Amino acid sequence: MDYLVIGLGITGISTVKTLSKLGFNVYGYDSKIKDRENEPEELKNLKYTLLFDLDDITSKDIICIKSPGIPPHNELIQKLLQKGIEVVSDLEMAYRLFGDKNLIAITGTNGKTTTTMLVNHILNESGKSSRAIGNIGVGMLWEIYSHPEIEYFVIESSSFQLDSTTTFRTKVAAFTNISPDHSDWHGSFGAYFKSKQNIFINQKETDKLILNIDDKNLVKLKDKINSEIIPISLTEKEASFYYDKPYIYHNEKKIIDTRKLRIPGLHNIQNVLIATAIANTLNVSDDDIERACYSFNAVEHRIEFVREFNEVKFYNDSKGTNVDSTIKALSSFENPIILIAGGYDKKVSFEEMFKQYGQKIKKLILMGQTAEQMKKEAKWVKDITIVNNMEEAVKLSYKSSKKGDVVLLSPACASWGMYKNFEDRGNEFKELVNNLGD
Incomplete structure (x- = not known):
């Protein structure tokens, strides 16, 4: 199997580097790169073929990995699809190449970054080795490939990445919330919401999905979900993890005093609920979770x-x-x-x-x-x-x-x-x- 990587930014560079090091035949293309002088520095000594025209591809058995920013209605992507070429995201490739790793996926309209970084912080503070990757601006494939010693990879998963997945699956995933966004890219709220659902669509009964049941749109998905749902809520005390001011509870056990958190706002309490539920599924103790949450600072550029x-x-x-x-x-x-x-x-x-x-x-x-x-x-x-x-x-x-x-x-x-x-x-x-x- 050969690979065509379209878009040579952070994601594309990470993808080319990884596929090249794994020994695959790799083509790279970026419409902004017109000659060798503009080739990304990190790719100059790698074994791959930089293309300036996609008609130069000789392989017939090829998969295209596109940059998340390129929408599905892009003319170039449409031409590839019409030729019968499969087009996927780096998220899909992460599963195909490294599905045996401990991958944790988090999506939603808001709260993805804070929750991703908090889960990563809790895991590291509890003595487990973890790395945050994905939509936080870190090329995921190279991070996974080049750090075989890392135990967990926490992936912030955007709708752009999830849109181009077919087999992607993690044993632990979380859906924070959903509201209208990126209609210019997806074409409609329905299409945007559907792409987000790929976070759980391939999960099995033994897998776990942390779900925010305060979101009415997410509650409607229950019949589509095969995995075990672990509900979190700011209001419903029937949830596995819930908030009753000023504490966060796990099955009626008080575990976090939210007054001691360093991140402000009710929405951040929701993020803590989700992160706490994820950490619990990974067998992190309540004491370690509590201590890590109190030492976590706000993510840069987020309040x-x-x-x-x-x-x-x-x-x-x-x-x-x-x-x-x-x-x-x-x-x-x-x-x-x-x-x-x-x-x-x-x-x-x-x-x-x-x-x-x-x-x-x-x-x-x-x-x-x-x-x-x-x-x-x-x-x-x-x-x-x-x-x-x-x-x-x-x-x-x-x-x-x-x-x-x-x-x-x-x-x-x-x-x-x-x-x-x-x-x-x-x-x-x-x-x-x-x-x-x-």
Whole structure:
């Protein structure tokens, strides 16, 4: 079997390196790479064939692994499918190549990153060796291949990756929640939701799925799930793991005092519930879980405290790339909020967000493609200004603030068009905030 890797970014480089080292015949293609001078440095000494035209492929028995960012309706992908070439994601390849490893998969619209990092933290703190990979910006195949000593790999699994899977299966998986997102990529909420369901579709009766039963859409999936469901809930005490303020319980046993957590918000308590349930299935003791949860700090770019300047607190939630994520961020604060939002247009409505939390937003500062749409839909916010860039946004946010206010960057949109990624956006915000007063 030969392999064609399309898209030579983080995922593609990781894939080419792994397949090449395993001895397969590998082709690599990226429409942005026009000559050898632009070939990624990490691939220059590898045994593989860099293509500049897909017509140069000579193999007839070939599988294509595409970058997660390339949508299924892409013209190039459609041509490959019409030729009968199988197109899969690196997630699918992770299972085909390393299905004998301890792989743990986590998906959902929000909470994936925090939950993934927390599970990884709990496992390492309990004495097990673990590595977080996947949609957190880490090429998974090379990480698995090059670290045979690692016992567990915790995979943040995006809808983009899950969409192109057919046999993918993990013995332990988790579904955090579901809400509209990425309609521009998937074409509809139904298609997006269906791709997420691949997290459990191949699981067997002996496998385990941690499921958030507070989410009505997830509860409807029960008849489709073959594996053992381990329910978590913020409200239902019948769940295996549940929250009864201020404690998290496992089957009525008190295990975590949420007042001691370093990550704010009810949504993060939900993330802790899911991570705790995963760790429990992996035989981590309650004491080890509790201790690890108390020492876990917020993930960078996810309601990350940046600085307090003249009694105004600044938070970076650049990872808030959809409406539901920003709603959760807004719900985390009691103080008046100056919200910086806007970005790439994913063809979704923001009205419900402003309806719920518009009264809480003291000032709304907008930027990017969605600025005008947000301004129209933010009928519950009295003070709205559109700016051209982050520098203007940060300066205006501080100028508009008073002691006790919270300045929150939580865009409810992807960063594309203005930034390389959400990390780039968050880093600029942090740098500008840290330079205030200089």
